[in-house]
Amino acid sequence: MSTPCCVSQLACCCGTAACSCCCNCCPKIKQSTGTRCMYALYFLLVTVICGIMMSPTVEQAMKDNIPFYSELCEKVNAGENCKTLVGYSAVYKMCFGMACFFFFFCILTLRIKNSIGCRAAIHNGFWLLKFIVLAGCCTGAFFIPQEETFLEVWRYIGAAGGFFFQLIQLMLLVQFAHRWNTNWTSGVKYNRMWYAALALVTLILFSIAVGAVIFMGVYYTHPEACLLNKIFLGINGGLCLIISMLAIxxxxxxxxxxxxxxxxxVISVYVMYLTFSAFSSKPKEMIEIDGQNKTVCVFPFNSGSESDKKIVTSLGAVILLACILYSCLTSTSKRSSAALRVYRTSEPETERARCCFCFGDDTDDYEEDNTTSGQSVVYDEEDGTIYGYSFFHFVFFLGSLYVMMTVTNWFHYDNHRIEQLxxxxxxxxxxxxxxxxVCLFLYMMTLVAPLMCPQRFEA
Structure with a gap:
């Protein structure tokens, strides 16, 4: 029983076979889905390592628990107490290796139309060999000469790439908002309950947005301080009101x-979340009240204990990583790619309203699948690719740069720790x-652009 399973896993790791689990009870998986998940696992692994490299807590734990730690660091030429393997410079090098890995595959997979062919086979298989290549890229980055010059140049490249990746995230959010409305609106003519659902969700979203404005107005402003908070809260709240009036x-x-x-x-809630996150990320302000220096405009329910900070930091890191992976995986579908090219993609007349519309696929189900032992794999790209291979790797390339800048706190990398994320x-x-x-501007452009260039947009 185990022999065919082992053979199939070896074919997955070292050959052109699609990757699958060695379990008959697992549901069928499409080749396109399995491939993207495997690249996401590679991305996740390197990201976790980068987080570890920025954590003095982990560094101290290694010193305390690994026997002959100093001697081991000297033998692998990692410096005293492995100083070259920790800190922002190590994260820059790891992310440089991962970025090179995805950029290489971005070039390799240009203009691939289906999964039949040598280059497509490399993209969809040989996982063990590709893992070795990724490890080699990350390891080789630590031997780059003229380290200071490299770090200085790579820092600005990372900032530019991180900006473009965040732009993709925001465009996906705008596309998600339009698709949500279109999908649920399509069900109104068949069932009036969808109209009630639209009204209820809209009311909840605006209630959250207004509540967020009131909350930040009470706790993140002060009569004698926090002038920037007052200005930007008023600007962002006013812009949300303007786009709401413009939409109708x-x-x-x-x-x-x-x-x-x-x-x-949807846009207003996300803008309020970003505003709240920006206010929380701003350095604390202190003013003198009754002869004492007091911190103002801070989150009111933070007790300041170390356990609370660790919980909040861990939760924030998980949310951040989930957003990055979601952007990387969804931005390459045909629907999302069209949206990123700033074309209005109208839904088909047969659009079916459903609560979980965002988990739909761009293709119909395929009946053909392999019948070997273990999980069945549906080869759904023999006639045409489900997503753009080259653009997929390019998004992960940008995601690598975004992770690098986020983990190292962008340009405030000196003495930064992952615990201070x-x-x-x-x-x-x-x-x-x-x-x-940018998010407000992108959404406003989706409303105004059809007025300026009607020939590029469908009604």
Missing amino acids: SPCIQKLQPKSGLLQPG LEGSWSVFWVKMVSCW
Whole structure:
């Protein structure tokens, strides 16, 4: 029983076979899905290692628990107490290796139309060999000469790549809002309950957005301090109101009859989240009250204990990583790729309204699958690819740069620790605040662009 299973796993790791689990009870998996998940696992592994490299807690634990730690570091030429394997420079090198890995496959998979062919086989198989190549790229980065010059140049390349990756995230959010509204609106003519669901969700979203404005107005402003908070809260709240009125204006409704309040509700909630996150990331302000220096404009329910900080940091890291993986995996589907090219992708007339619309696939189910032992694999790309292979790797390349900049706190990398991921710095504050405005601008353009260039957009 185990022999065929082992053979199939060896074919998965060292050959062109698609990767599958060695379990008959597992549901069928499409080759396109399995491939993307495997690359996501590679990405996740390197990201976790980068987090470990930025953690003095882990470094101290290794010193305390690994016998002959100093001698081992000297033997592998890692410096005293493995100093070259920790800190922001080590993260830059690891992410450089991962970025090179994905950029190489971005070039290798250009213009692949289906899964039949040598290059497609390399993309969908040979997982053990590709893992060795990834490990080699990350290891080789530690031997780059002229380290200071490399780190300085790579830092600015990482900032540019991280910005473009965040732009993709925001465009996906706008596309998600439009698709949600379109999908649920398509069910209104068959069942009026969908109209009630739209109204209820819209009401909840705007209630959250308004509640967030009130919350931040109470706790993140002060009569004698926090001037930036007051200005930006007013600007962001006003812009959310403007896009909401614009979405239901007669001129927009004429060209986009499906435009409603659900989309600006989604955008407003996300903008308020980014605003709250920016305020929380800003360095603390202190003013003198009754002869004592007191910190103002901070989160009111933070007890400040170390356990609370670890929980918040861990939760924030998980949410951040989930958003990155979601952006990497979903931005390469045909629907999302069309949205990223700034074309309105109208839903087919047979669009079926459903609660979990975001988990749909771009293709129909295929009946052909392999019948070997273990999990069945559906080879769904023999006639045509489900997603763009080259663009898929390019998004992961940008994701590598975004992880690098986020883990090292963007330009405030000196003496930074992963435990301080959510603590304040001006660079993080401005990144998040600019993201608010970019998100609002992108959504506004989806409303206004059909008025300016009607030939490029479908009604």
